[in-house]
Amino acid sequence: xxxxxEPSEGAGRNGVEAAGTPLVEARDVVKHFPLTQxxxxxxxxxxxxxxxxxxxxxxxxxxxxxxxxxxESGCGKTTFGRCLVRLYEPTSGEIRFxxxxxxxHDAATTRRLRRSIQMIxxxxxxxxxxxxxxxxxxxxVLTVHRLCPENEIPARVGELLERVxxxxxxxxxxxxxxxxxxxxxxxxxxxxxxxxxFIVADxxxxxxxxxxxxxxxxxxxxxxxxxxxxxxxxxHNLGVVRHISNRVAVMYLGxxxxxxxxxxxxxxxxHPYTKALVRAIPKLDSALGARDTVAAIEGDPPSPIDIPTxxxxxxxxxxxxxxxxxxxxxxxxxxxxxxxxxxxxxxx
Amino acid sequence: xxxxxxxxxxxxxxxxxxxxxxxxxxxxxxxxxLLAIVAxxxxxxxxxTPYGPIDQDLLNAHKPxxxxxxxxxDNFGRDVLTRVLxxxxxxxxxxxxxxxxxxxxxxxxxxxxxxxxxKIDTILMRVVDVAVAFPFIVLLIAIIAMLGPGLRNMFIAIxxxxxISYARIVRGEVLVARNAxxxxxxxxxxFGDARIIFGHVLPNVITPAIVFFMSDAVLNILLGTALSxxxxxxxxxxxxxxxxxxxxxxxxxxxxxxxxTIPGLAIxxxxxxxxxxxxxxxxxxxxxxxx
Numbered sequence: 064x065x066x067x068x069e070p071s072e073g074a075g076r077n078g079v080e081a082a083g084t085p086l087v088e089a090r091d092v093v094k095h096f097p098l099t100q101x102x103x104x105x106x107x108x109x110x111x112x113x114x115x116x117x118x119x120x121x122x123x124x125x126x127x128x129x130x131x132x133x134x135e136s137g138c139g140k141t142t143f144g145r146c147l148v149r150l151y152e153p154t155s156g157e158i159r160f161x162x163x164x165x166x167x168h169d170a171a172t173t174r175r176l177r178r179s180i181q182m183i184x185x186x187x188x189x190x191x192x193x194x195x196x197x198x199x200x201x202x203x204v205l206t207v208h209r210l211c212p213e214n215e216i217p218a219r220v221g222e223l224l225e226r227v228x229x230x231x232x233x234x235x236x237x238x239x240x241x242x243x244x245x246x247x248x249x250x251x252x253x254x255x256x257x258x259x260x261f262i263v264a265d266x267x268x269x270x271x272x273x274x275x276x277x278x279x280x281x282x283x284x285x286x287x288x289x290x291x292x293x294x295x296x297x298x299h300n301l302g303v304v305r306h307i308s309n310r311v312a313v314m315y316l317g318x319x320x321x322x323x324x325x326x327x328x329x330x331x332x333x334h335p336y337t338k339a340l341v342r343a344i345p346k347l348d349s350a351l352g353a354r355d356t357v358a359a360i361e362g363d364p365p366s367p368i369d370i371p372t373x374x375x376x377x378x379x380x381x382x383x384x385x386x387x388x389x390x391x392x393x394x395x396x397x398x399x400x401x402x403x404x405x406x407x408x409x410x411x
Numbered sequence: 412x413x414x415x416x417x418x419x420x421x422x423x424x425x426x427x428x429x430x431x432x433x434x435x436x437x438x439x440x441x442x443x444x445l446l447a448i449v450a451x452x453x454x455x456x457x458x459x460t461p462y463g464p465i466d467q468d469l470l471n472a473h474k475p476x477x478x479x480x481x482x483x484x485d486n487f488g489r490d491v492l493t494r495v496l497x498x499x500x501x502x503x504x505x506x507x508x509x510x511x512x513x514x515x516x517x518x519x520x521x522x523x524x525x526x527x528x529x530k531i532d533t534i535l536m537r538v539v540d541v542a543v544a545f546p547f548i549v550l551l552i553a554i555i556a557m558l559g560p561g562l563r564n565m566f567i568a569i570x571x572x573x574x575i576s577y578a579r580i581v582r583g584e585v586l587v588a589r590n591a592x593x594x595x596x597x598x599x600x601x602f603g604d605a606r607i608i609f610g611h612v613l614p615n616v617i618t619p620a621i622v623f624f625m626s627d628a629v630l631n632i633l634l635g636t637a638l639s640x641x642x643x644x645x646x647x648x649x650x651x652x653x654x655x656x657x658x659x660x661x662x663x664x665x666x667x668x669x670x671x672t673i674p675g676l677a678i679x680x681x682x683x684x685x686x687x688x689x690x691x692x693x694x695x696x697x698x699x700x701x702x
Contacts, residue, residue: 148599177601190592194614203610204600250596257600 084162086293087124087147087261092117092156094142098368115367116142117153118317121394122295124261129287129294131304131325133340134314135364140297141185143314144263147295148182149173160261178208181259185266187246191238197224197249198234204256223252228282244275248282255286261293268303280307302344305329310400313337316364316375319394322402333403335380374406382407439691445684453499462490464497464650473662476669483669485659487648491669494650495677501562501651502681505635505644506628509569514624516570517577518617522608524578525585536582539575547572548634555643562645565638569631576627577620584616591615618696625689629682636678652678 094117100109117139124130132140145151147158149165158165165176184190192200201220205211211219221231227248238246247267254262264283268276284307286292298304304311308325313334321334332338362379365371371378377387386406394402395410452459468488476483482491524532542550551568558564588594589612597607636653638644645651647658652674659670 145595150595150598174601177599180599182596182599184592184596186592190596192593192597192611192615195611203602207600207602207606253596253600 085123086126086128086161087122087295088157088159088162089120089122089143089147090157090159092120092143092146092158093154094139094146094151095154112368115317115370117146118367118370119156120314120317120319122312122319122322124293124295126260126293127287127291128309129296129307131301131308131311132295132297132314133299133301133304133311136299137364137367138314139317139367140299140314141265144182144265144295144297148180148263149177150182178257179260181254181257181262183247183250183254183262183264183267186270187243187250188270190250191246191253193238196235196237197241200249201234201253201256204253208257210257223256224249226255226286227252228278243271244279247271247275247279251279251282251286255290258290259292261295263295263297265297266299267296269298269300276303283307301329301340313340316370317367318375318404320376320404322394322400324400327399327401331401333397333401333408334376334405335382335407336376374404436691436695438687439695442684442687442689442691445680446688449499449681449684450503452496453503456493456496456500460490460493460496462493464494465489465648466493473667475667482673483667485655485670486662489648491655491673494655495652495673498650498652498655498674499677499681501645501649502632502635502653502678505562505565506632506681506685509566509573509635510624510628510631512566512570513573513627514577514620517574518581518613518620520574521578521581522585522613522616525582526589526604526608526612528586532582535578539578542572542575548637551634551638552641552643555638560643560646562649565635565644569634573627573631576623580620580623581613581616584619585612588612588616618693621696622689622693625685625692629685629689632678632681632685 093115096114096116098112098114100111120139120143122130122132132143134140142151146153147165153166160176160180163172163176165180167173191197195203198217198220201223202216205216205219206213217234220234224231224233229245229248229252233241233245238249241249247270251267267283268279271279280303283294283296287294294307296304296307301311305325311323311325311328312319313321313328313336315336321328321332321337323331323333323337328337329341329344332341365375365378371388372391373389374380374383374387374392377383380387384406390406392404392406394404395408396402397408397410456464466489468484470488471480471484472486472488474480474484474488480490480492482495484490485494520535524535550572554568554571555564558567594607594611597611602611635644636651636656639651639653640657642657644653647654655674656671659667659674662670
């Protein structure tokens with residue numbers, strides 16, 4: 064059984080409880096992108112502008128858990144996900160996987176961790192190399208990591224395709240011969256080829272039709288059950304996250320503002336930003352009179368180059384108080400697994 | 412979960428490709444045929460003509476076209492047809508050898524600059540800027556002046572300067588492709604840089620460079636003939652088209668048109684052949700690329 068869960072992974076897989084060692088631990092991860100300066104400002108020795116995509120994110124993920132990471136476009140959630148799979152080198156901070164430093168410069172360790180941590184990409188149309196057949200693309204992964212003998216590769220590729228709901232006979236086709244949903248399944252099969260433990264799904268269903276979204280989400284949930292996977296599920300749509308996640312983290316302008324179990328966050332959003340997001344989920348039964356009293360968020364998010372002082376949400380927050388303009392609220396535990404960074408709640 | 416059938420769009424794409432085999436691509440077919448004929452004539456030149464390319468026959472100098480000399484003879488009595496046939500060997504080489512060298516080096520350097528970015532990219536592109544700032548042909552003449560005239564030095568000069576266009580084309584494409592999700596996926600899968608560049612990036616960005624190769628071959632033939640017209644290419648008495656035009660130039664006024672016109676037409680034919688192949692390839696590869 065190639066797909067068998069490693070023994071060390073077996074216990075407590077379905078639990079949300081973070082008891083025991085966490086699988087993934089991110090501490091104060093910061094990713095700043097220096098912006099290219101014009102020659103004039105460089106000659107004037109002006110300090111360079113910096114885009115603060117991720118500005119101190121800490122997140123602990125337990126084995127077998129699915130954490131949803133939501134936020135507007137440009138809030139840094141994709142950047143954070145790419146730091147976890149090491150597509151980006153964080154400016155500072157620490158990322159540990161089973162207690163091991165992910166940001167190591169040891170080539171052998173990096174290679175081993177690459178096998179454990181995989182990513183599913185957003186755009187099924189650009190995430191597959193158009194010049195390679197499905198068989199060649201999946202086979203290449205197996206060859207590079209020497210995961211199985213050369214003569215067993217076709218069988219293993221077929222197995223992977225069937226695992227994601229495609230047929231082994233489709234291996235001879237090129238990506239252009241598949242639909243968006245099928246391509247996303249191929250992308251999933253490619254990530255599974257290395258037998259990963261932790262998968263960052265970066266907007267994995269955002270580009271798909273709603274009916275296909277449900278299929279792919281069900282596939283991911285089934286794979287999680289069968290293979291004992293742990294997911295970080297990045298999305299800008301809370302509704303999608305609700306179905307798949309154990310916990311939901313809400314990100315705003317490079318920081319996590321709230322973390323809650325998925326079972327409570329939709330009924331009891333704490334942070335004003337989360338409230339607005341939850342309110343934005345389309346409902347079939349919302350009668351005209353039954354409108355929430357929370358005002359919709361107004362305006363665009365501030366620029367991540369010039370982040371507001373204090374709480375970064377205060378310019379758009381309907382509850383903003385004087386303190387919000389000067390003091391940045393830390394994430395504070397509210398009990399019941401609820402954590403929020405807002406001056407409206409005690410501890411901040 | 413049940414197996415999902417491929418979308419109908421898939422089969423349509425296959426049909427479209429299958430319905431466009433080589434013979435439906437007239438430019439490519441004509442160009443390739445023309446080039447094959449020229450190459451064949453060049454290779455079998457000794458069988459096609461009783462004369463040698465440098466055999467002088469001063470008694471028969473300056474003869475207009477006749478049965479014995481279909482394209483006439485030059486001022487040394489050498490058969491123009493024979494010299495054009497043998498000249499094709501050198502001129503096809505001028506079209507292909509330096510172009511191939513510049514293609515390989517340019518594509519490699521462009522890919523490396525585009526993929527790694529940073530300092531490597533900056534340095535390489537500044538070199539390109541400097542080289543581009545000089546008039547191309549003046550730069551070539553300067554290099555050949557340093558190395559001395561001759562076919563080999565002409566190749567070296569073109570190789571030193573010609574890679575720039577390829578590097579620019581490929582770098583631009585790689586800058587886009589390196590952020591494509593399939594490249595990011597290859598990175599997260601732990602593939603090595605060489606595997607990513609050669610297996611994933613280059614196959615997707617090489618098309619414009621291949622198409623440019625064909626027009627560049629034409630340019631290099633024109634350049635090569637121009638340089639040997641100026642006396643910087645293969646030296647007398649080698650049969651080469653540019654040199655033949657240069658030697659026949661002084662006799663145009665006396666009405667001896669064949670010494671210049673025939674090698675000129677030969678250049679034209681080869682130029683058209685390469686251009687047609689370039690057009691045809693652009694067409695063919697575009698069809699294949701339809702994703």
